[in-house]
Amino acid sequence: xxxxxxxxxxxxxxxxxxxxxxxxxxxxxxxxxxxxxxxxxxxxxxxxxxxxxxxxxxxxxxxxxxxxxxxxxxxxxxxxxxxxxxxxxxxxxxxxxxxxxxxxxxxxxxxxxxxxxxxxxxxxxxxxxxxxxxxxxxxxxxxxxxxxxxxxxxxxxxxxxxxxxxxxxxxxxxxxxxxxxxxxxxxxxxxxxxxxxxxxxxxxxxxxxxxxxxxxxxxxxxxxxxxxxxxxxxxxxxxxxxxxxxxxxxxxxxxxxxxxxxxxxxxxxxxxxxxxxxxxxxxxxxxxxxxxxxxxxxxxxxxxxxxxxxxxxxxxxxxxxxxxxxxxxxxxxxxxxxxxxxxxxxxxxxxxxxxxxxxxxxxxxxxxxxxxxxxxxxxxxxxxxxxxxxxxxxxxxxxxxxxxxxxxxxxxxxxxxxxxxxxxxxxxxxxxxxxxxxxxxxxxxxxxxxxxxxxxxxxxxxxxxxxxxxxxxxxxxxxxxxxxxxxxxxxxxxxxxxxxxxxxxxxxxxxxxxxxxxxxxxxxxxxxxxxxxxxxxxxxxxxxxxxxxxxxxxxxxxxxxxxxxxxxxxxxxxxxxxxxxxxxxxxxxxxxxxxxxxxxxxxxxxxxxxxxxxxxxxxxx
Amino acid sequence: xxxxxxxxxxxxxxxxxxxxxxxxxxxxxxxxxxxxxxxxxxxxxxxxxxxxxxxxxxxxxxxxxxxxxxxxxxxxxxxxxxxxxxxxxxxxxxxxxxxxxxxxxxxxxxxxxxxxxxxxxxxxxxxxxxxxxxxxxxxxxxxxxxxxxxxxxxxxxxxxxxxxxxxxxxxxxxxxxxxxxxxxxxxxxxxxxxxxxx
Numbered sequence: 001x002x003x004x005x006x007x008x009x010x011x012x013x014x015x016x017x018x019x020x021x022x023x024x025x026x027x028x029x030x031x032x033x034x035x036x037x038x039x040x041x042x043x044x045x046x047x048x049x050x051x052x053x054x055x056x057x058x059x060x061x062x063x064x065x066x067x068x069x070x071x072x073x074x075x076x077x078x079x080x081x082x083x084x085x086x087x088x089x090x091x092x093x094x095x096x097x098x099x100x101x102x103x104x105x106x107x108x109x110x111x112x113x114x115x116x117x118x119x120x121x122x123x124x125x126x127x128x129x130x131x132x133x134x135x136x137x138x139x140x141x142x143x144x145x146x147x148x149x150x151x152x153x154x155x156x157x158x159x160x161x162x163x164x165x166x167x168x169x170x171x172x173x174x175x176x177x178x179x180x181x182x183x184x185x186x187x188x189x190x191x192x193x194x195x196x197x198x199x200x201x202x203x204x205x206x207x208x209x210x211x212x213x214x215x216x217x218x219x220x221x222x223x224x225x226x227x228x229x230x231x232x233x234x235x236x237x238x239x240x241x242x243x244x245x246x247x248x249x250x251x252x253x254x255x256x257x258x259x260x261x262x263x264x265x266x267x268x269x270x271x272x273x274x275x276x277x278x279x280x281x282x283x284x285x286x287x288x289x290x291x292x293x294x295x296x297x298x299x300x301x302x303x304x305x306x307x308x309x310x311x312x313x314x315x316x317x318x319x320x321x322x323x324x325x326x327x328x329x330x331x332x333x334x335x336x337x338x339x340x341x342x343x344x345x346x347x348x349x350x351x352x353x354x355x356x357x358x359x360x361x362x363x364x365x366x367x368x369x370x371x372x373x374x375x376x377x378x379x380x381x382x383x384x385x386x387x388x389x390x391x392x393x394x395x396x397x398x399x400x401x402x403x404x405x406x407x408x409x410x411x412x413x414x415x416x417x418x419x420x421x422x423x424x425x426x427x428x429x430x431x432x433x434x435x436x437x438x439x440x441x442x443x444x445x446x447x448x449x450x451x452x453x454x455x456x457x458x459x460x461x462x463x464x465x466x467x468x469x470x471x472x473x474x475x476x477x478x479x480x481x482x483x484x485x486x487x488x489x490x491x492x493x494x495x496x497x498x499x500x501x502x503x504x505x506x507x508x509x510x511x512x513x514x515x516x517x518x519x520x521x522x523x524x525x526x527x528x529x530x531x532x533x534x535x536x537x538x539x540x541x542x543x544x545x546x547x548x549x550x551x552x553x554x555x556x557x558x559x560x561x562x563x564x565x566x567x568x569x570x571x572x573x574x575x576x577x578x579x580x581x582x583x584x585x586x587x588x589x590x591x592x593x594x595x596x597x598x599x600x601x602x603x604x605x606x607x608x609x610x611x612x613x614x615x616x617x618x619x620x621x
Numbered sequence: 622x623x624x625x626x627x628x629x630x631x632x633x634x635x636x637x638x639x640x641x642x643x644x645x646x647x648x649x650x651x652x653x654x655x656x657x658x659x660x661x662x663x664x665x666x667x668x669x670x671x672x673x674x675x676x677x678x679x680x681x682x683x684x685x686x687x688x689x690x691x692x693x694x695x696x697x698x699x700x701x702x703x704x705x706x707x708x709x710x711x712x713x714x715x716x717x718x719x720x721x722x723x724x725x726x727x728x729x730x731x732x733x734x735x736x737x738x739x740x741x742x743x744x745x746x747x748x749x750x751x752x753x754x755x756x757x758x759x760x761x762x763x764x765x766x767x768x769x770x771x772x773x774x775x776x777x778x779x780x781x782x783x784x785x786x787x788x789x790x791x792x793x794x795x796x797x798x799x800x801x802x803x804x805x806x807x808x809x810x811x812x813x814x815x816x817x818x819x
Contacts, residue, residue, distance in 0.1 A: 365669040
């Protein structure tokens, strides 16, 4: 079956030849790494963020530079306010978050637009078309219009790096925060970046200048700021006409494409002959440039991901443009999708070429809780106390479990089925309270992680205590922000830059709020989990169970793996209900994949097995 | 041909991102434009992972079009079958002959395809399918986590880059205590493909 393949039949020619010194300036960077480096070279002195895919690596990258201050803030609103304060104090500041993070931060973001800045303030929103790792596909370009601020959209890592210098200059020149909007495909793709600059040494000392009309938003002052914001938009629109951020690339005049971000890269590939107006600044838009481009092409189309943001703006200017009639507004775009639309719309000649044939349906491989995950045990207990696996219909479930955002949202999947709601950060606690107050006849359990609790669970808990709630709250304390890749948070006692920090302790915090029934239990002790949860559920007043156990990915030393003694095992499948991916079945035989098992640090399956068939590997053979 | 589009796939935790990063760095060091993008889903581990690596004098889209990939490198065979439609007709598939059954298979809710079914899916695209016993080789080497470097060794034979650049890039991306064994895995992968090739 093997065919002799000539070694070098690919890549016959190299087009760019370069010297060694040039290779050192060329780096393969992700969009996020490039944004961080661009900001650092633009003289940023303070950076703040809360982790969220696909934005997390921006702060992680910039935190490595020792001559700046970088922090993980408790949440995005706090990050935005820290950034605004730093900008008022006269230093260039970066704040970054995922698209839904900007919802949390929208209050101070709007305020920042109203007051304007002192030193440059750049806000990065990393959107997630396709909802790879989000609760929705929200298009944050609308925020630029809502907040009346300029917006830049890089289309690869080189632009992510280059645009940061423009963003900080714009912010200071026009006295405004600047929104830099990326998407997953920009933030997480890697491409070649030529490092053209080096660190601009921040000039001047931090200083705050008293200016009550600018910084104190009493209604009387806010009304004075509004006309300045409108004037600012007009000036920004003038700037947009001539900025090098917006580029015309002339091809043939039959087809003119207006586009931005990664959609530009796809469109360049699909329409190699077309003319392009590539917008690096997508708010406010350059009316004259758009009109002039439109008048010089026969057919004007708009290629953009998600909402028809550019298209509607063009139509509002009276420029006729087609786009969303053919390009889907759902999900992430790809060259395939654009090519197919191009053939349907007649932008490309002929019919869409035959693609590779479809293949038979294959088993899916969804993300799972890791082997040794401290969430598995408590979810198994919730699932069994709530009769999840045994109930004939979901109406027979005994508990209602409101969930939250984190790895533990995966507890909603089979076989655990231990989650009924998940809306947004912090919602589990307040939603449980709302359901209880609505009068449902089932016990309410809210489940939230440590980082999410500190992010926005605390206020919900205060509400529950104040309003005599009777819910049970489970805080899953794995000592890290696991889902986004193990970032520190106020409960870990370590800063974003790896320095020792004051640790916020969950137990006294919860007690201080006024919760009387607080218990702390090991995540890997099934009996204790069951009894703590039972007694919390039996208590008519609000109770909190803190389930503590380190994230298994972070446990440096694995113990001796567990194994199943096959002569004792009767294939009842109880251990499989844990949903541990180390426990596998081939035919009838159930076994534990030793390379995946974390060993005695977990051993939850060993406690679960009704026939005591699971034990340390050395004793099971 | 003046472009090389690679798909690197497997299950989360197999080291696919590192492997595709190294391919990208080797291509830059050899003078090409590179774009690389990963589809990872939401969790840290366990899910299906696909890396697109595009190498050419100038690359636009980071995503490879369906049916346009030149090389498919699969660290797990079900994932190899899953992404086969992205391979161009007559492209090359290098597949680790090893199964990591997804949870739905262990729970009895779905069935892992047979070797014949997997081969048939790949054969729809190309006759150049290399089933390699990568997992067995790296077990013999003593570190199963070097599978990604073994598979890089295999694919490196089909790419026009100097072996020293590969080794240099691997050395730079791995901590000193793991360098030697990973370079050994890379070498073993190269030998394995040379063995079937010539």
